[in-house]
Amino acid sequence: MAPQLDGYFKQVDDMSDAFIERLRQAIAIPSISSEAARRPDVVRMGHWLADELNKLGAQAELRPLGKQQGTDLDLPPVVLARYGSDKNKRTILVYGHYDVQPAEKEDGWETEPFELTVKEDGRMLGRGSTDDKGPVLGWLNAIEAHKAAGIEFPVNLLMCFEGMEEYGSDGLDDLINAEAKKYFADADAVCISDNYWLGTERPCLTYGLRGCNYYSVEVSGPGADLHSGVFGGTAQEPMTDLVRILGSLVDTDGKIQIPGIAEQVAPLTAEEDGLYDGISFTMETLYESLGSKTTIFDDKKKTLMARWRNPSLSIHGVEGAFSAPGAKTVIPAKVIGKFSIRTVPNMEIEKTNECVAKYVEDVFKKLGSKNTMKVYPQHCGNWWVASPKHWNFSAAAKATERVWGVQPDFTREGGSIPVTLTFEQATGKNVLLLPMGSSTDGAHSINEKLDKRNYIEGIKLLGAYLHYVAEEPQN
Numbered sequence: 001m002a003p004q005l006d007g008y009f010k011q012v013d014d015m016s017d018a019f020i021e022r023l024r025q026a027i028a029i030p031s032i033s034s035e036a037a038r039r040p041d042v043v044r045m046g047h048w049l050a051d052e053l054n055k056l057g058a059q060a061e062l063r064p065l066g067k068q069q070g071t072d073l074d075l076p077p078v079v080l081a082r083y084g085s086d087k088n089k090r091t092i093l094v095y096g097h098y099d100v101q102p103a104e105k106e107d108g109w110e111t112e113p114f115e116l117t118v119k120e121d122g123r124m125l126g127r128g129s130t131d132d133k134g135p136v137l138g139w140l141n142a143i144e145a146h147k148a149a150g151i152e153f154p155v156n157l158l159m160c161f162e163g164m165e166e167y168g169s170d171g172l173d174d175l176i177n178a179e180a181k182k183y184f185a186d187a188d189a190v191c192i193s194d195n196y197w198l199g200t201e202r203p204c205l206t207y208g209l210r211g212c213n214y215y216s217v218e219v220s221g222p223g224a225d226l227h228s229g230v231f232g233g234t235a236q237e238p239m240t241d242l243v244r245i246l247g248s249l250v251d252t253d254g255k256i257q258i259p260g261i262a263e264q265v266a267p268l269t270a271e272e273d274g275l276y277d278g279i280s281f282t283m284e285t286l287y288e289s290l291g292s293k294t295t296i297f298d299d300k301k302k303t304l305m306a307r308w309r310n311p312s313l314s315i316h317g318v319e320g321a322f323s324a325p326g327a328k329t330v331i332p333a334k335v336i337g338k339f340s341i342r343t344v345p346n347m348e349i350e351k352t353n354e355c356v357a358k359y360v361e362d363v364f365k366k367l368g369s370k371n372t373m374k375v376y377p378q379h380c381g382n383w384w385v386a387s388p389k390h391w392n393f394s395a396a397a398k399a400t401e402r403v404w405g406v407q408p409d410f411t412r413e414g415g416s417i418p419v420t421l422t423f424e425q426a427t428g429k430n431v432l433l434l435p436m437g438s439s440t441d442g443a444h445s446i447n448e449k450l451d452k453r454n455y456i457e458g459i460k461l462l463g464a465y466l467h468y469v470a471e472e473p474q475n
């Protein structure tokens with residue numbers, strides 16, 4: 001089956017240095033979507049990607065998305081591209097993102113985050129290496145290796161790469177809905193490579209994601225930051241109120257304290273209950289990726305359920321608060337706490353927002369503070385769970401066995417890719433998540449990396465998947 005794959009694999013191996021060089025160029029563009037000052041870099045990254053695609057013979061275009069919600073800032077363009085238009089071939093729509101999370105060396109990185117550093121042990125460190133520049137470039141590298149080896153590309157490829165995923169995919173839903181029956185009309189299935197294996201050895205195919213509702217809670221009082229010696233004990237302090245609000249949201253064991261959240265969670269079925277034991281995941285793997293043993297649960301099943309099928313609430317930071325080293329004796333005048341809830345079936349975005357607003361307002365009222373408080377969602381994205389019983393998944397499973405020599409686990413993912421459900425609903429096609437990186441990659445964290453092995457074998461995997469897609473019978 002898929003007879004040309006050996007030639008393709010050899011070509012990928014032969015070109016591995018060039019593929020790492022392409023990743024180096026991508027990592028060097030600090031395309032941080034959440035920082036307004038970096039917007040020109042995000043736009044530059046979109047242009048770079050479109051140019052690379054055009055050089056490979058794809059037809060790439062940059063689609064503007066208008067203004068970022070509530071701002072005067074232009075959203076970065078979406079890169080839409082097509083490679084091949086043979087009516088006798090299947091068409092696969094792939095999605096990825098070229099924006100990244102913020103990163104600064106001072107956060108604790110062992111290397112410069114925007115300089116790809118390839119370590120002797122194969123770790124390739126750099127912001128965006130695993131999330132999601134490595135996987136996005138995987139598709140480009142697959143095209144290039146086919147061309148170089150003179151192997152016919154097995155499918156038509158439609159590509160949609162956005163620059164705002166790490167900030168809630170602002171504007172992309174509208175584009176997907178508008179293009180579902182136009183640019184994306186030929187798509188037979190969708191594939192997204194933007195998540196990670198559960199461990200470091202066993203590849204997986206993913207059929208579910210949690211959603212994410214991200215909130216700001218703003219407390220203000222004094223007209224300006226104050227001297228705590230002069231005003232401490234005389235002014236009600238916004239930070240004191242905020243800390244008490246944030247401290248009321250979730251307990252040490254992760255139990256969300258907001259009424260109306262747990263009540264929305266889908267009950268566990270017998271079928272789902274039986275799935276967890278077969279997954280190759282150990283607490284040791286979790287300790288390794290966590291870098292500690294400070295887990296809430298000591299057993300595998302409860303941990304997987306907490307990550308995949310239960311909501312979680314995380315507190316991310318406080319804007320306006322003193323956070324530098326040293327000891328500044330300031331009373332901040334206005335502080336904005338940031339927290340998010342990872343949502344699961346059958347939670348509803350609006351209902352969850354109402355529960356959060358009511359709870360936070362009640363907590364604040366009980367404080368009896370004279371300060372002013374506002375709580376509001378910053379961005380919200382839906383959860384997604386699909387059926388893996390589809391030729392799209394069968395093709396990916398065969399490709400995984402061919403490249404990695406093992407059968408993949410079928411997993412859900414704790415993270416969020418807000419537009420996954422939009423693609424499914426707008427195109428009516430099956431969506432598959434086919435990860436490249438592993439659990440120790442540290443996406444969103446310091447020292448984010450992609451192992452050279454996962455990058456190179458991942459390029460083989462994406463190409464092999466497309467060959468098996470071409471051979472799979474209809475469901």
Ligand SMILES: C[C@H](N)C(=O)N[C@@H](Cc1c[nH]cn1)C(=O)O
Pocket residue numbers: 131132165166167168194195212214381414415416417418443
């Ligand atoms: C799983 C994916 N690679 C990812 O990191 N997604 C982000 C998307 C996001 C950002 N805000 C809300 N959703 C994530 O899960 O945090």
Ligand SMILES: [Zn+2]
Pocket residue numbers: 097131132165194
């Ligand atoms: Zn991502």
Ligand SMILES: [Zn+2]
Pocket residue numbers: 101131166443444
């Ligand atoms: Zn991410």
